[in-house]
Amino acid sequence: MDGQHTRISELLVCYILFQVGSTTLFLMAPEARQDAWLSMLAAAAAGFLLLMLYLAIYRADPQRDLFALLSRYWGKWIGTAAGFVFAGYFAYEASRNLRDLGEIAALILLHRTPLFVIMLIAILVITNTVRLGAPVLFKFSLAIFPLLLGSYLILILLLAGLRQIQIERMFPMLESGWRPILDAAFPEIVSFPFGQSVLFLVFFPLVSNSVRKLKKSMYIAYVSIALSLTVLNQVVILVLGPGIAANCTLPLLQTVQLIEVGDVFERMDIFFVLILFIGLGTKVAAFFIGSAVGLHRLTGLGYNLSSVTVGAVIFGVAFLSPTYTHHIWLGKEVLNWDPIPQIALPLLLYAAMLLRRQRTR
16 A cells, blocks of 8 residues: 555545444443443543544654554564554454444345355455555545435434434433443443544555644544444434343344334335445455555565455454354453553553654654
8 A cells, every 4th residue: 555645534534434334233331221321422532542542653653554663663573463463453353344244134135145155245345445455445435425424314313203212211310320331331332443443543644634634633533423423322222222222133223123104114224234334344444454454564465465365364254153142242252352452552652652752862
């Protein structure tokens, strides 16, 4: 991707689609019940601090991406090892989102098509986008963004118009105190989705505009998407009720299935599955590119060969779980190592950058 540049608006829209991604598939903070919105806001505040850290790293050395930064400030051996940690993390997250995409397609649209075939077609299409680089993904995101935004607005308006949203389900507030709210927010919601912004340390140097303008724009985009995800998550609770929503595998789809307008709009779930595909596909592609760039930087392989190699790894790892229930459990309870690449390594990297700057002075 060397020599490629993009506009701030394109990167921001891709960031928004990336954050939406698979987030709307799940109910955030189900254990907080009707106070889930408080958990979301608390996690978003912590995620904002992480975004400030990532932007501080970028601002300190705006010419280098994540992998080049690790090599420069940690040395060849330690920097390469940490680079492989990030590349593996990005590939693993891409594989999880690929599995989500395949499972939803098999459950809602393609009942008789084997999961293997669905995911094979998906990874081939995404690989074709990935090999063209991040700027192509950014331009695609900019083109598809109005459709995604309009779809979620229509969803909320239809639910409100059909009086499915029951405001009284927000009460009583703080029924069990702050403990369940904070337990739900930290570290789970901080890690997913807000901490995943660490991926954009790979993409920030592609922006040709000023560092200051990008920083301000990213803050605005982050606050907007955090509030939007909080509202959408709470709408699901207000429609289904906290008890039912917490026990649904795909609560947003259950919510959408309640929309019936005469004899015209009766299968809105099909339409919104397609919208979910856009978010999931964007997230898979973004993580995929991050991992492919890492392999390219760390090993010297050509970018196209790195893309094919990473694509094969993502496809294989996506079948790590025999069932979708096991897939969810594995991600939440076993392979939950997000704080290492999202918090620990960026903090250590920024500390090394500050020490280098002080020593140089």
